Amino acid sequence: GAGVSQSPSNKVTEKGKDVELRCDPISGHTALYWYRQSLGQGLxxxxxxxxxxxxxxxxxxxxxxxAERTGGSVSTLTIQRTQQEDSAVYLCASSLRRGPTDTQYFGPGTRLTVL
Amino acid sequence: EDQVTQSPEALRLQEGESSSLNCSYTVSGLRGLFWYRQDPGKGPEFLFTLYSAGEEKEKERLKATLTKKESFLHITAPKPEDSATYLCAVRRPGTPLVFGKGTRLSVIA
Known part of the structure; x- marks a missing residue:
């Protein structure tokens, strides 16, 4: 089946603007996570x-x-009044459940650049 | 505070030159140590989960091992396609994954 998908893949915005990032998890996965990966930093x-x-x-x-998650599926991460330090790759992951054995599967990420 | 430290930050190997990547962690009540591979411009790809000291898992040229304080990712006879950043993460009950900063591996033909 399809993996985790994210859109857009790249987003360039001006400082002070709002942005919305979308995540479609794997079908049937009940848990959904958002992470941020900045240059030289861990997730x-x-x-x-x-x-x-x-x-x-x-x-x-x-x-x-x-962030919100509608209908237990699609999630949207919203950043208001963006700042330059918000520039990063935003990654979404989903897992079948949340428990000791759950494995998180990641999407390709959205690269956000704030000018 | 949970901490994950990966070393080295970067590693350059000749094709066929075996080596190991290290992941040291401090976490109470470990509920899993995860290894991921991340290629440039892509999201992390799951490799292994280890749960208890002494556990080992293998996949092709990769073998992951776990002790009470660290995990090793052994790469045997690597090929250029093994070049990627390898990420280690830990979790304990009720918390999200805590990631290290990764090891950038380059395998030269």
Whole structure:
């Protein structure tokens, strides 16, 4: 079956603009994660959704970042009033469930450049 | 605080020259150590999960091992197509994955 897909693959925006990044998880996967990968840094956890439970937002760096997941499937990460330090690759991952044995499968990422 | 340190940061090998990548971790109640491969411009690709000290897993030229403090990714007789960044991550109950910064491997023909 299809893997995790993300769109757009690249996004260039001006400082102060809002952006929306989309993630389509693997069909049937109940858990969905967003990570950020900056140049020279490891993957940084942002937010996690599991089924109908309240999302774990503990990794969001500021209140300019938000995410939602509609119908337990597609997720959108929104960054308001973008700053240059938001430039990074934003990765989405999904897993069948959240438990000790869950494996996260990643999408190709969205490269965000804030000018 | 959970920490994952990978070494070396970069490794250059000749084709056929075997070597190992290291992932050191400090986490209480480890629930899994994960290895991923990431090619330029792509998302990480899952390789292995290890759960307990002494466990080993193999896939083609790659073999992952785990102790109580670190994991090794052994690469036997590497080929140029093994060139990539290899990422290590750990998790414990109720937490997201914590990733290291990765090792950039280059295999020269």
């Amino acid at each position: 940084e956890f942002l937010i996690y959704f599991q089924g109908n439970s309240a999302p774990d937002k503990s990794g969001l760096p500021s209140d300019r970042f938000s």
